[in-house]
Amino acid sequence: MTAPGPFFQFEADFVLGLRCIPMSVRRKLDDCGVKLKLEHWHRLAESERQWLVDQPCESDRERQAYREQLRTWTQRDWGEPAKDLPIDPQPAWLRPEIPEAVQTACHVLQIHLNPADWQALDPLQRFALIKLARPGHEHRNLYPALQEFGLADRSPESPPDV
Structure with missing residues (x-):
């Protein structure tokens, strides 16, 4: 089994244009404790969606930066930041x-x-x-x-x- 890139093959039908939230981003959302709805995702510019795919989210500092950027964008687009999710310390x-x-x-x-x-x-x-x-x-x-x-x-x- 090889380590996956940012997308899995089973996601191929909806990754083009980033019309759905890829698993790699969904994991980052869980890791940083942000509930991003599909309608939030669709309001983001494609460059912003690509940033969410590419941005690392491993360290506490990276997770905090990821979280803050998401909350800024959802505040801008929806008038309120994305909701918080509890972060499981041992997912x-x-x-x-x-x-x-x-x-x-x-x-x-x-x-x-x-x-x-x-x-x-x-x-x-x-x-x-x-x-x-x-x-x-x-x-x-x-x-x-x-x-x-x-x-x-x-x-x-x-x-x-x-």
């Missing part, structure tokens, strides 16, 4: 155990995900699977993500029938 994508929602979603797709598979994924890949496996979320990109990460048979075009 599920950094834990060694597979989240139950991911296990359940994989089971429905008839994919056995074991702890070694989970631990071999990088944090962004784990984050993506967690987001794609959430209950009530449309799971159409989950199987392509599992394929991309080497966790499902790459030959079928669609998930197995259940």
Whole structure:
């Protein structure tokens, strides 16, 4: 499994023009504690969206700068800053155990995900699977993500029938 660039292959249909929030940005939002709605994203200039993709958000200082810039832009565009999200000091994508929602979603797709598979994924890949496996979320990109990460048979075009 190779480390992903800023976008995953399963995001290819909506990354062009940055019309949807890519997983790499969604993780940064969770890491810095900002709730950015899709309508906020659409109001940003493409250069601002690209900045959010490119800007590092690893250190406390970088997360604070990212957060402040987002709040400035949403204040400008909406008259109020984006809402705060609680920051989990030990998010599920950094834990060694597979989240139950991911296990359940994989089971429905008839994919056995074991702890070694989970631990071999990088944090962004784990984050993506967690987001794609959430209950009530449309799971159409989950199987392509599992394929991309080497966790499902790459030959079928669609998930197995259940």
